[in-house]
Amino acid sequence: MNVLGLVVEYNPFHNGHLHHLNASKSLVNSDYVVAVMSGNFVQRGEPAIIDKFSRAEIALKMGIDIVFELPFVYTIQDASGFANGAIGVLERTGVVSDLVFGSESADIEGLSQISDILINQPKEYKKTLNRYLKEGLSFPNARKYALNDYFTQISEEKEIIEKLEKSNDILGLEYLNALKLYDSKIKPQTIKRIGVNYNEEQYTGEISSATAIRKIIEDENIEKVKDALPDVSFNILKREIALKKGPVFLEDMRDMILSKLRMMNRNELSKIDGVKEGLDRRFLDCSKVSSTVNQLLMCVKTKRFTLTRIRRTLLKIFFDLTESEVQLYNKYGPQYLRVLGFSKKGQTLLGQIKKVSKYPIITTPSRYKRIYHKLSDESLSSNKKFNSIPEIFLKQIEYDFIASNIYSLLYKDRKYSIYEPDKVTKVLIHED
Amino acid sequence: MNVLGLVVEYNPFHNGHLHHLNASKSLVNSDYVVAVMSGNFVQRGEPAIIDKFSRAEIALKMGIDIVFELPFVYTIQDASGFANGAIGVLERTGVVSDLVFGSESADIEGLSQISDILINQPKEYKKTLNRYLKEGLSFPNARKYALNDYFTQISEEKEIIEKLEKSNDILGLEYLNALKLYDSKIKPQTIKRIGVNYNEEQYTGEISSATAIRKIIEDENIEKVKDALPDVSFNILKREIALKKGPVFLEDMRDMILSKLRMMNRNELSKIDGVKEGLDRRFLDCSKVSSTVNQLLMCVKTKRFTLTRIRRTLLKIFFDLTESEVQLYNKYGPQYLRVLGFSKKGQTLLGQIKKVSKYPIITTPSRYKRIYHKLSDESLSSNKKFNSIPEIFLKQIEYDFIASNIYSLLYKDRKYSIYEPDKVTKVLIHED
Numbered sequence: 001m002n003v004l005g006l007v008v009e010y011n012p013f014h015n016g017h018l019h020h021l022n023a024s025k026s027l028v029n030s031d032y033v034v035a036v037m038s039g040n041f042v043q044r045g046e047p048a049i050i051d052k053f054s055r056a057e058i059a060l061k062m063g064i065d066i067v068f069e070l071p072f073v074y075t076i077q078d079a080s081g082f083a084n085g086a087i088g089v090l091e092r093t094g095v096v097s098d099l100v101f102g103s104e105s106a107d108i109e110g111l112s113q114i115s116d117i118l119i120n121q122p123k124e125y126k127k128t129l130n131r132y133l134k135e136g137l138s139f140p141n142a143r144k145y146a147l148n149d150y151f152t153q154i155s156e157e158k159e160i161i162e163k164l165e166k167s168n169d170i171l172g173l174e175y176l177n178a179l180k181l182y183d184s185k186i187k188p189q190t191i192k193r194i195g196v197n198y199n200e201e202q203y204t205g206e207i208s209s210a211t212a213i214r215k216i217i218e219d220e221n222i223e224k225v226k227d228a229l230p231d232v233s234f235n236i237l238k239r240e241i242a243l244k245k246g247p248v249f250l251e252d253m254r255d256m257i258l259s260k261l262r263m264m265n266r267n268e269l270s271k272i273d274g275v276k277e278g279l280d281r282r283f284l285d286c287s288k289v290s291s292t293v294n295q296l297l298m299c300v301k302t303k304r305f306t307l308t309r310i311r312r313t314l315l316k317i318f319f320d321l322t323e324s325e326v327q328l329y330n331k332y333g334p335q336y337l338r339v340l341g342f343s344k345k346g347q348t349l350l351g352q353i354k355k356v357s358k359y360p361i362i363t364t365p366s367r368y369k370r371i372y373h374k375l376s377d378e379s380l381s382s383n384k385k386f387n388s389i390p391e392i393f394l395k396q397i398e399y400d401f402i403a404s405n406i407y408s409l410l411y412k413d414r415k416y417s418i419y420e421p422d423k424v425t426k427v428l429i430h431e432d
Numbered sequence: 433m434n435v436l437g438l439v440v441e442y443n444p445f446h447n448g449h450l451h452h453l454n455a456s457k458s459l460v461n462s463d464y465v466v467a468v469m470s471g472n473f474v475q476r477g478e479p480a481i482i483d484k485f486s487r488a489e490i491a492l493k494m495g496i497d498i499v500f501e502l503p504f505v506y507t508i509q510d511a512s513g514f515a516n517g518a519i520g521v522l523e524r525t526g527v528v529s530d531l532v533f534g535s536e537s538a539d540i541e542g543l544s545q546i547s548d549i550l551i552n553q554p555k556e557y558k559k560t561l562n563r564y565l566k567e568g569l570s571f572p573n574a575r576k577y578a579l580n581d582y583f584t585q586i587s588e589e590k591e592i593i594e595k596l597e598k599s600n601d602i603l604g605l606e607y608l609n610a611l612k613l614y615d616s617k618i619k620p621q622t623i624k625r626i627g628v629n630y631n632e633e634q635y636t637g638e639i640s641s642a643t644a645i646r647k648i649i650e651d652e653n654i655e656k657v658k659d660a661l662p663d664v665s666f667n668i669l670k671r672e673i674a675l676k677k678g679p680v681f682l683e684d685m686r687d688m689i690l691s692k693l694r695m696m697n698r699n700e701l702s703k704i705d706g707v708k709e710g711l712d713r714r715f716l717d718c719s720k721v722s723s724t725v726n727q728l729l730m731c732v733k734t735k736r737f738t739l740t741r742i743r744r745t746l747l748k749i750f751f752d753l754t755e756s757e758v759q760l761y762n763k764y765g766p767q768y769l770r771v772l773g774f775s776k777k778g779q780t781l782l783g784q785i786k787k788v789s790k791y792p793i794i795t796t797p798s799r800y801k802r803i804y805h806k807l808s809d810e811s812l813s814s815n816k817k818f819n820s821i822p823e824i825f826l827k828q829i830e831y832d833f834i835a836s837n838i839y840s841l842l843y844k845d846r847k848y849s850i851y852e853p854d855k856v857t858k859v860l861i862h863e864d
Contacts, residue, residue: 255841256691258849262837263752288837291849320695405694405720409687417690417723 003349004030005096005186006064007086007175009038011048011210013058013233016194019207021063023191024100032349034066034096035059036089037340038075039400040407043082045311047253047407049214050246053425054236056340060430061232065346066353067428068093069338071396072403073329076315078274079167081330083174084181088333091182094356095349099188101175104166106192111163114147115176125150138304140164168193182333203228217247244413250311251293252410257318258296261287264317273326274313277304283317319402328392335393336371338362338400341428358387363427368397435781436462437528437618438496439518439607441470443480443642445490445665448626451639453495455623456532464781466498466528467491468521469772470507471832472839475514477743479685479839481646482678485857486668488772492862493664497778498785499860500525501770503828504835505761508747510706511599513762515606516613520765523614526788527781531620533607536598538624543595546579547608557582570736572596600625614765635660649679676845682743683725684842689750690728693719696749705758706745709736715749751834760824767825768803770794770832773860790819798855800829 004024010017025033037059039052048055056067074085090096105111117125128149132142144164151160163169176188194207203212208228216224222238229237240246261283269280279300286299293314300310315321336359342350354361360371375390404421411417436456442449457465469491471484480487488499506517522528537543549557560581564574576596583592595601604622611618626639635644640660648656654670661669672678693715701712711732718731725746732742747753768791774782786793792803807822836853843849 253687255685255687258841259688259838260692262841263834288852289850291846295850402695406691409690409694414723418721418727420720 001032001095002028002030002098003093003096004028004033005090005093005099006033006035007070007083007090007099007101008035008059009042009048009210010055010059010233011038011042012050012055012213012229012237013062014208014210014213014228015206015230016209018062018230019194020100020102020191025063027100027189027191028098030098032065032095032346033063034068034090034093034346034349035064036068036070036086039069039072040403041072041075041315043075043077043079043312044211044308045076045313045315046250047248047410049217049248050237050240051248051407051411051421052340052404053421053428054240054245057428057430058233058236060341060343060346060428061236062230064343066342066350067340069340069400071329071334071336071338072319072399073321073326073396074334076312076319076321077326077330078309078312079171079174080177081326083171083178084330085334087175087178087182087184087186089337091179091184091186092334092337092357092359093353094358095353096186099175099179099186101168101172101188101190102193103168103172103190104193105163105169106190107163108188108190110160111169111173111176111190112188113151114160114163115173115180117147117150118143118173118177119180122150124153214247214249217241218249222247245411245416248407248410248412253318254293256406256409257293257314258287258290260318261296269317271322271324272313272317273321273323274309274316275323279305279313283314319399319406321399325395329396332389332392334359335388335396336360336362338365338397339427341430343430347429358385360386360388360393362397365397365400366423368394433464433527434460434462434530435525435528436460436465437522437525437531438465438467439502439515439522439531439533440467440491441474441480441642442487442491442665443470443474444482444487444645444661444669445494446640446642446645446660447638447662448641450494450662451626452532452534452623457495459532459621459623460530460619462530464497464527464778465495466500466522466525466778466781467496468500468502468518471501471504472835473504473507473747475507475509475511475744476643476740477508477745477747478682479680479842481649481680482669482672483680483839483843483853484772484836485853485860486672486677489860489862490665490668492773492775492778492860493668494662496775498774498782499772501772501832503761503766503768503770504751504831505753505758505828506766508744508751508753509758509762510741510744511603511606512609513758515603515610516762517766519607519610519614519616519618521769523611523616523618524766524769524789524791525785526790527785528618531607531611531618533600533604533620533622534625535600535604535622536625537595537601538622539595540620540622542592543601543605543608543622544620545583546592546595547605547612549579549582550575550605550609551612554582556585646679646681649673650681654679677843677848680839680842680844685750686725688838688841689725689746690719690722692750693728701749703754703756704745704749705753705755706741706748707755711737711745715746751831751838753831757827761828764821764824766791767820767828768792768794770797770829771859773862775862779861790817792818792820792825794829795859797829797832800826 040048042048059067068089070085074082129142129146132145148160201212203216206227213225213228222241226234266280269275282300286296290296290299297310372394375388378384401422408417408421472480474480491499500521502517506514557578561574561578564577580592633644635648638659645657645660654673658666698712701707714732718728722728722731729742804822804826807820810816833854840849840853
């Protein structure tokens, strides 16, 4: 049985995603497709343009059989932490056989070679890496140059550096690393991305990047992006906007973000994951002289850090995601499989997953305390059904709730802010 | 030299305030009038309708010679803490000779008698108080009934309970208590309040309550309250609204308050001053099902607590004002005298205050670190100019900055949110 696993954000689902989905299904001749999807916040360090429930609905209608939610604590991490969570979810279903990801190089061999070095850390590589770090290079740069030196020495390989500069190659590489860390049997493959770069801001018609699409929606209106989205996606996006739930943008968090930062001190900030090399002081000082989130980002930004990194760090500050917590989450991986929705066909597969997975499958999150108590009781017994660590399970799932409860304040119409979305929204069942 | 001291909020300055100011001046035949005024947040547990700088400007133009800012940490406390801070500032000028406050009873003898009991705590009173507390009464109620029992036993005094039910009598009583705690020589007197109750919501023309005036501004417009305000006050209020700085209301804090609460846990909440008797759980649960601040307040409210108490507690939660901190502030009183403005005449008095006060006079808050270091150095010497405790000084003044930096996010036009108001606004000098 071929079960294709995908890592997605669908923010929003566009023609490029559809192409990738179809090409991946053909490539592995899949019987089922499951996706792990970012929830209400995405890896760019922003709230998603529409909420996770409507994005899951689109995914199901476009042919995904089960949509799992990537626990919040992984969504706003760097490529490595994001991959750790996403691959963790796919691996822990116990049924995914294939992973297909888009990349700029589409060179799975090259990426695997690099991944081997990163995981095995040969002496020669490590020495060079440390030298570059001592010279004051940032970790990504030191890693890039050390890999380049290493490959130049052992072979004629030339395009190493290029693969460490394109965002999807980097993410793909981290998927490969994560597969090795989980000792996974999932077979990775890659498809060349078509058309545009992930970060391309220019709207280019039928094949446009999600970034460009969101920008048009923010600056102009939804009708202008009709060409770039499959009808199903366009219609649901339009519906969410008509309902005044979306579109949600980072700038909508202005009051909550600036007020929080203006009350923090350096000691609190310095504990947050990714707050390093003077970022604490920059965030504090900038928060007091910025009137919008965008001004804040521009003020904090230096050559040393990408804007995406700054945005992610900002959200980690806002959500109090500390370095020590993140280390724990990355060490133990996701502690549950939260199902946002499934198709009739996916239901069969979900039954299968429930049998084989060593992690609780969550379709009714409001019952999380019951599961927590079950895990706690079980942890004393010798015959364990689950591998989850109760306390980490609790922290991870409560973070999902917090993220949703904050996101619900961002809905355009305030009437949607009066309940906890995760506690009242039923799991989606898509009738094929 | 008769120096009249007043405790004010002027939110906004209205005809009732003018009446009180003139009557107080006549009563004590004052040479100077100084006021201690709440800053950007007021004792009702709300942001002030216009900022402290413009309210100080009005006060000076209406004839106050020096306006001191009540440190933020006292403004959102209950009557006792508020009075502790306000009387502390007046007492620590070293020059105030008279205090005049408005009250419903206007019975300074009666209030003084009660105050004596509260300060001296005679055995008989204490026993009754403890009995009522054990029976489960709230502290204000237990105190009220214990006082009543005590006075009934010792004399024919009848109107005790009444004096513990009207808000200005209660506040006045706390002023008397504070004067005793500071062992002050300031002579207290009281004037009967005219026209309306402080909390009266009905607009009643020329003599209307500040509450009613703010409500009309919120629901209708500024022109409708012209009759209730002296021209100077009306014009400055109008100017601030035209500039899109004001009017500011508690509801404007919706995003910052709800997002903060939705991320807190019970342990954090339980440390906040005033969070007692199940309020922690109520605030947490209500924050998740409320879409506005008003909904939150209505949800948290019970018979046990007044709405004002709930609002104040909400702001204490928002600003992380813990019980242990508050105890420290109330034990040591205000650690500096921050001057928001003075008249030419007031300048002479300020020179006098600088000579006699044992607390630093702050006219340029941006230099606070220099003063802090001075206090720290001094604390080791035997010949001290100041009585301030450096660490408490620092915490109190930094809270003033935080309150202003949060308030600046509430200005209607965001261009006013890009600087720290306390660091850039010059002390006001009113040319008579």
